[in-house]
Amino acid sequence: MGFFNKIFMTNDKADGTTSEPRKVDFIATLSMHLRGEATPALNNYIKITEEVPDDNLAPFFASAIKADQGNIVEAAENLRLLSKRISLKEETISRAVSLDLIALLSDDPFLSVPAVADIVVSFGDILKKEGFVRESAVCFEIAAEIVPDNAHVLYRLGDTLHDLGIYDYAESVLQEALKYAPNHWDALYTYAVLLQDLKRYEEAITYYEKAVKMNPGHVKCQNNYGAALMMINRLDEALAHCTKAEELAPDFLPVKINLGNIHLLLQQYETARTNYLEAISLDKNLAPAYFGLASAEHKLGRDSGRVRELYLKVIELNPSIPDAHHAMGNLLAHEGNPEALSYFSAAAQLNNNLENLHKDFGNACLKLGRREEALEHLIIAHEQNPDDTATRDTLSRMEEEMRTA
Numbered sequence: 001m002g003f004f005n006k007i008f009m010t011n012d013k014a015d016g017t018t019s020e021p022r023k024v025d026f027i028a029t030l031s032m033h034l035r036g037e038a039t040p041a042l043n044n045y046i047k048i049t050e051e052v053p054d055d056n057l058a059p060f061f062a063s064a065i066k067a068d069q070g071n072i073v074e075a076a077e078n079l080r081l082l083s084k085r086i087s088l089k090e091e092t093i094s095r096a097v098s099l100d101l102i103a104l105l106s107d108d109p110f111l112s113v114p115a116v117a118d119i120v121v122s123f124g125d126i127l128k129k130e131g132f133v134r135e136s137a138v139c140f141e142i143a144a145e146i147v148p149d150n151a152h153v154l155y156r157l158g159d160t161l162h163d164l165g166i167y168d169y170a171e172s173v174l175q176e177a178l179k180y181a182p183n184h185w186d187a188l189y190t191y192a193v194l195l196q197d198l199k200r201y202e203e204a205i206t207y208y209e210k211a212v213k214m215n216p217g218h219v220k221c222q223n224n225y226g227a228a229l230m231m232i233n234r235l236d237e238a239l240a241h242c243t244k245a246e247e248l249a250p251d252f253l254p255v256k257i258n259l260g261n262i263h264l265l266l267q268q269y270e271t272a273r274t275n276y277l278e279a280i281s282l283d284k285n286l287a288p289a290y291f292g293l294a295s296a297e298h299k300l301g302r303d304s305g306r307v308r309e310l311y312l313k314v315i316e317l318n319p320s321i322p323d324a325h326h327a328m329g330n331l332l333a334h335e336g337n338p339e340a341l342s343y344f345s346a347a348a349q350l351n352n353n354l355e356n357l358h359k360d361f362g363n364a365c366l367k368l369g370r371r372e373e374a375l376e377h378l379i380i381a382h383e384q385n386p387d388d389t390a391t392r393d394t395l396s397r398m399e400e401e402m403r404t405a
Contacts, residue, residue: 064123076132098145117147151181201231219249260292272296287318322350333364
């Protein structure tokens with residue numbers, strides 16, 4: 001499948017050398033390991049490493065045993081040291097270990113390939129559980145090379161790559177898993193989540209639909225499916241799935257936010273307000289809940305001071321939400337408060353392509369008599385959305401005024 005050269009290093013150059021002969025028999029040691037005789041196998045792996053410093057397999061499998069015995073930090077560090085040593089030969093750890101292992105398994109028909117893969121996968125599972133995600137991906141990549149048609153191993157690799165944000169590679173691996181096992185639930189769900197992260201909502205929905213039919217009791221699947229439907233404005237369906245998720249787990253925070261957002265879009269502002277308040281009762285530091293509550297209060301025509309207080313709470317809890325700065329700018333601009341401009345500016349720094357930001361920024365500048373800045377932002381708004389007739393008309397009027405001035 002060619003999953004090499006992806007994790008710790010990127011060079012694909014093969015070394016072309018083989019390990020020196022070992023005084024301690026590696027195959028016998030690996031067989032011992034497979035039989036569960038961990039301590040003597042570990043001692044032998046250490047002896048092999050001492051005898052043949054360039055050996056790749058012995059230190060790898062020694063680390064696997066150490067992880068299984070609870071020495072996880074040491075195992076992860078040993079894996080990194082092995083990767084560093086291998087990289088000096090312009091090679092990657094996944095490729096080096098996989099090639100050596102495949103050659104070994106090919107030469108000895110009595111070694112069980114699936115059983116060896118299970119050791120490697122188990123090592124990856126232990127590392128990932130303890131937060132060594134990058135190191136675990138190396139293990140899953142090696143396992144995927146020795147059992148390339150094993151959908152569950154491919155899922156493990158794809159899921160971990162998704163966790164690492166390596167989306168293109170994760171997608172290719174998950175597609176491969178689904179090629180071998182089209183109904184592999186974990187691969188279906190993870191691929192749907194990945195597509196949703198990439199904002200490919202229509203594609204994500206296809207996989208969520210299949211996944212939720214197979215496992216309707218999975219809370220996150222129901223909730224995420226609803227969120228994806230919401231993003232393409234299929235609000236009634238979105239509401240049905242998020243409501244189901246809430247029934248399954250009444251205290252699940254993400255579904256409270258999604259229900260609030262859906263009701264907000266349905267203009268059911270009181271219900272949305274209730275959803276956001278329920279979320280806040282579960283977590284008083286949840287910025288999206290305060291943002292949604294502020295939006296609902298604003299739509300309900302509540303006191304602007306209260307709405308301002310809520311938007312400021314969002315910014316205090318999470319200053320990196322551009323929509324909160326944008327909303328605060330709009331609120332202050334409506335009041336003719338020049339402080340609005342600093343919030344628009346902050347939003348632009350966080351996301352210069354935020355929908356309607358430059359239009360609102362430009363109109364605020366115009367209202368405050370700052371025509372040159374208004375023109376600058378309205379031009380950007382027009383470039384971002386040429387079909388916006390209101391912005392086009394405002395620009396035309398400004399240009400006409402400049403010609404006749």
